[in-house]
Amino acid sequence: MAVVFQKPSTLTDAPLHYCPGCTHGIIHRLVAQAIEELGIEGKTVGVASVGCSVMCYDYFSCDMVQAPHGRAQAVATGLKRARPDNVIFTYQGDGDLAAIGTAETVHAATRGENITVIFVNNAIYGMTGGQMAPTSLPDQITQTTPYGRDVNTAGYPVRVCEMLSTLDGVALAQRVTVDSVKNVNIARKAIKKAFQNQIEGKGYSIIEVLSTCPTNWGLSPVDALKWLDENMIPYYPLGVYKDGVKGDRLK
Amino acid sequence: MAEKVLMKGNEALAEAAIQAGCRHFFGYPITPQTELAAYMAKRMPKLGGTYLQAESELAAVNMVLGAAAAGVRAMTSSSSPGVSLKGEGISYMAGSDLPAVIINVQRGGPGLGGIQPSQADYWQATKALGHGDFQILVFAPSTVQEMVDLVALAFDRADEYRMPAMILADGMLGQMMEPVVLPEAHDVAAHEKPWAASGHKNERKHNIVNSLYLTPNALESLVVERYKRYEIVKANEQRAEEYLVDDADVVVVAYGASSRVARSAVNKAREKGLKAGLIRPITLWPFPVDTLKKAARHVKQFLTVEMSMGQMVDDVRLAVECKVPVSFYGRTGGVIPTPKEVLGEIEKLV
Numbered sequence: 222m223a224v225v226f227q228k229p230s231t232l233t234d235a236p237l238h239y240c241p242g243c244t245h246g247i248i249h250r251l252v253a254q255a256i257e258e259l260g261i262e263g264k265t266v267g268v269a270s271v272g273c274s275v276m277c278y279d280y281f282s283c284d285m286v287q288a289p290h291g292r293a294q295a296v297a298t299g300l301k302r303a304r305p306d307n308v309i310f311t312y313q314g315d316g317d318l319a320a321i322g323t324a325e326t327v328h329a330a331t332r333g334e335n336i337t338v339i340f341v342n343n344a345i346y347g348m349t350g351g352q353m354a355p356t357s358l359p360d361q362i363t364q365t366t367p368y369g370r371d372v373n374t375a376g377y378p379v380r381v382c383e384m385l386s387t388l389d390g391v392a393l394a395q396r397v398t399v400d401s402v403k404n405v406n407i408a409r410k411a412i413k414k415a416f417q418n419q420i421e422g423k424g425y426s427i428i429e430v431l432s433t434c435p436t437n438w439g440l441s442p443v444d445a446l447k448w449l450d451e452n453m454i455p456y457y458p459l460g461v462y463k464d465g466v467k468g469d470r471l472k
Numbered sequence: 473m474a475e476k477v478l479m480k481g482n483e484a485l486a487e488a489a490i491q492a493g494c495r496h497f498f499g500y501p502i503t504p505q506t507e508l509a510a511y512m513a514k515r516m517p518k519l520g521g522t523y524l525q526a527e528s529e530l531a532a533v534n535m536v537l538g539a540a541a542a543g544v545r546a547m548t549s550s551s552s553p554g555v556s557l558k559g560e561g562i563s564y565m566a567g568s569d570l571p572a573v574i575i576n577v578q579r580g581g582p583g584l585g586g587i588q589p590s591q592a593d594y595w596q597a598t599k600a601l602g603h604g605d606f607q608i609l610v611f612a613p614s615t616v617q618e619m620v621d622l623v624a625l626a627f628d629r630a631d632e633y634r635m636p637a638m639i640l641a642d643g644m645l646g647q648m649m650e651p652v653v654l655p656e657a658h659d660v661a662a663h664e665k666p667w668a669a670s671g672h673k674n675e676r677k678h679n680i681v682n683s684l685y686l687t688p689n690a691l692e693s694l695v696v697e698r699y700k701r702y703e704i705v706k707a708n709e710q711r712a713e714e715y716l717v718d719d720a721d722v723v724v725v726a727y728g729a730s731s732r733v734a735r736s737a738v739n740k741a742r743e744k745g746l747k748a749g750l751i752r753p754i755t756l757w758p759f760p761v762d763t764l765k766k767a768a769r770h771v772k773q774f775l776t777v778e779m780s781m782g783q784m785v786d787d788v789r790l791a792v793e794c795k796v797p798v799s800f801y802g803r804t805g806g807v808i809p810t811p812k813e814v815l816g817e818i819e820k821l822v
């Protein structure tokens with residue numbers, strides 16, 4: 222019998238706990254596939270952050286460390302400095318990376334820390350039940366912005382790739398999504414490149430993946446993808462914001 | 473390296489860590505521990521090690537967490553306000569059973585406090601460094617030589633018991649210079665770390681370094697197991713120096729910088745014919761309960777002297793089970809008590 226499709230070997234057999242329609246599962250697969258294709262599982266260490274994806278340490282079959290909220294890139298820095306030949310990645314949500322972990326993110330990036338960052342942006346805090354995230358859109362209704370995000374009191378969303386691309390330590394900053402087969406393929410290549418960059422010593426690589434949260438957005442999985450296309454992508458344009466090696470300045 | 477060299481306390485702490493096999497130091501500037509980080513910045517690149525100035529104390533301690541998880545000896549140093557920020561990472565390291573060494577060169581508090589020597593972080597170090605049920609090893613040196621010796625011990629015991637260890641020094645010890653004999657370089661390979669997240673090399677199941685357990689019974693049993701380990705630590709690792717205790721009526725209990733003052737006061741009391749002695753805890757956790765209990769059989773009065781408003785005094789009272797009166801004398805905010813002041817307190821008690 223010919224095998225036409227199978228789970229990447231870098232995913233364990235543990236059942237994923239994510240809600241129906243959540244795109245974490247696809248992104249997990251893409252990360253695992255990149256590790257498998259590059260043949261680096263034995264020397265890869267992942268860092269799980271606080272949020273919905275915290276238990277990804279049970280899903281990836283490489284060695285894993287669970288970091289305090291926001292500190293994944295500091296933990297990754299310690300792991301990488303201790304064993305530079307290992308491949309280190311973080312898997313972080315928007316609250317972790319762009320709110321409580323902003324300092325760790327900006328400084329790991331500006332140091333040109335040779336790590337791979339998978340940033341899952343679903344514009345909401347999922348694990349705690351749908352509060353406003355740093356990336357929640359203007360007027361977006363969340364548990365803590367029940368009248369919609371008022372930019373006059375709650376401020377504006379953070380565009381992470383645009384911000385980080387100004388830092389010389391960054392090799393790759395690219396925003397992708399997984400709403401269609403075409404975009405999943407783009408995301409797959411981008412994630413693999415972010416790992417390849419680390420192997421080649423190019424510096425800090427971040428892939429931001431626009432993701433859905435049907436549960437906390439209060440939408441069906443299909444409508445959630447539609448909401449992502451209609452609302453998130455216009456605010457967070459897909460594309461490559463920086464692609465080079467650390468030390469390069471944004472043109 | 474058996475020759476004596478004159479070293480500043482902060483620099484001696486750094487060199488001792490290097491001799492103990494530490495090649496990964498993550499810091500953030502703060503007075504009065506500055507020389508330690510500066511020394512590391514000078515030495516580490518020449519040894520092929522890592523000196524990294526983090527963006528914050530939070531980042532620094534979590535870099536230590538990462539390096540410790542990778543299985544290497546890692547250290548960070550700070551002073552009181554900075555150590556408050558490190559509490560998060562220390563709690564996570566305790567919950568993940570990670571060994572590391574944290575230096576606190578204490579200064580006055582609370583808040584930004586001052587930059588002069590203090591011992592007001594005793595409670596923080598021994599009881600409340602972070603959230604949750606946990607302890608860390610706490611060593612309290614009183615000389616530059618002892619700083620050197622205890623750093624090596626802290627790394628060894630941290631590895632052995634898989635828990636963070638702290639050197640609780642203060643601005644006086646950090647800034648003073650004394651002659652020291654540096655130890656021979658340590659053999660770190662003796663401490664294997666099969667649990668480390670160092671890459672499984674396709675040879676074993678993946679290791680997970682983690683402190684999250686959502687099932688209450690699972691979390692409880694892990695914490696209970698950890699506390700069984702703490703009992704072993706309590707049985708094996710209590711350290712204290714006894715000075716003129718055997719025939720003493722009044723025993724001063726003091727650690728670190730204040731024990732140096734207390735020792736002078738005890739000597740002056742003896743010159744006056746007063747039967748005074750000194751118990752100097754070297755480990756603050758585990759607290760040297762056994763030494764105090766033994767002394768309580770014949771001592772008539774204990775006097776705890778601290779550079780704080782009275783923190784260790786609680787542990788002294790608990791150790792002697794209030795069978796013997798325990799009084800307290802302290803100065804705080806960066807003020808160092810004088811031997812004369814302490815002698816006056818001893819004289820009141822005799």
